[in-house]
Amino acid sequence: MTSNMPLISVIIPVYNVELYVKKAINSILNQTYSNLQIIIIDDCSTDRTYEIVQNISKLDSRVLILRNKINSKIVKTLNYGLEYARGEYIARMDGDDICSADRIEKQYSFLINNPEYSLVGNHVYTINENDEKIGHVKFPTDFFTIKKTIKLTSPVLHIWLAKSEVYKKLKGYREIPGAEDYDFLLRMLSEGFKFINLDSYEYSVRVRNGNTTSTIGFQQRLMSNYVLELFDERKKFNIDRYSEADVIKYLDKYKKHKSNFDKSNEYLRQAFNSKVHKNYIKMLSMIFMTVITSRFQLQYMLKRLIFKIKV
Template sequence: MTSLPLVSVIIPCYNAENFVESAVRSIMEQTYSNLEIIVINDCSSDNTGEILKRLAEKDPRIKYIENEQNLKLPKTLNKGIKLSKGEYIARMDADDISFPERLEKQIAFLLSNSEIDLVSTNSQWIDENDDILDYRTTHPKFHCEIQHVLPWKCPLVHPSIIARRSFFIDLEGYKEDILFGEDYELWIRGWLEGKMYHCLPEVLLYYRSHKNQMTGTGFNANNAKSIRSFLYTFLLETKNPKFLFGILLQTKIFHFLITKTYKLRVLLK
């Protein structure tokens, strides 16, 4: 019987004491068991480190890493990739919850589809009390659909992805000077270099929306500026006009119009 490949799950953690145990346990309790779970404490000032150390004592698959200084997300992710040993590398955030069968289903798909480099899933949003919110993603499934929308929106849920190790090695990981949208930039760069994507249509991740998270639904000028910057670079490189639409979407007026349209649709249901 062929042994199952090792999957390295990278979980960067920063001041996540309220949610990190649930997040890590959701990986510990996966139906796919051949894992190394790399948890990296990025200089948290709360009890995140103590919680992670306690979990690491209970499960030998957990490798606890502590940054000497706050490296921010992209550098921490690249550090996790370098420390990992798995043939496959999965992402997980310190405040989300993976469904038990998530990794098993993603690995099964990758083993059966050698042309695909990265697989994501859809997600159901929850709040800080684990209550279900009225939003779940319905991202495009096939690569041909994903590449169609990549220039103007991010169709892959970052904490839900798993990729072949070669994906990260070939692309040399995340751009460390991009502090917001580092995942989106990587997906575009990978697509332009011929990498293939797929999204499993089912929900396999609870994505938590709360006031302390780095990402959110509201408009943030600095975050939007970061995304506009790399989209503009891709526009110049490719001359693909879809990137221009993506740049326009990352402006306050477009965000306002989209938000109002969504709220109107909800009211008219």
């Protein structure tokens, strides 16, 4: 791929990922599609993350580094990066994950050859702190299945490539922490945009202590339910009640269930670790403890199971 190809802006929010960020960014710098604007936004890291990305930027002019004045969390960080995006397409990447070398080229080629779609993702591997593959996740690769399963879980992982016009139409992400990507896709569907996944594995998601993938927080569970309520209301009544105040009200309504969820999440973490060490009896027992401790975890795991069967 040469520089006469359209510019693609890659948004990479980072926070305290000093052990992984160099490998993550290098997997973008070494893409076969080279006409990239790489926007890295540091959310006030307290480790060496910012220093590392600064050093990387000195070696490649495609890298732009931004830094929040205060720790602002994911939504504000993403929208801050979007303000500087100049590309015809927007790609997402996390600061502790790894892309295949031709991920962006494949996603871009798909969108060019299938203009009815405005966003494309792909299947993913899961890896641990040592880059060891511990699993994989498949996503639907036809739009019919996406529409059929979208109320079960987000049908495209957030490491997609999208036309910039979509971001302009939706005005970026909304302050729905833990489900801002799911909300983005549901709003796309409400606006008539189509999205899909490549039938290939182009990305590795790191599961580690402290990141979203491993903790899968209570707030994320609640917000996934919340954005589905908004989606149904738009479809039935052509209204959208979203506001930051409404989000706070919704979270407050269910906060009494958080302690049980936290207990169940620890069981889930132990289940992940047991799978890595091939202790399947303990893995199953920890999964059982997970689902009987929190109805929100049970709801999530049932939806995921149905999703996997349908996909």
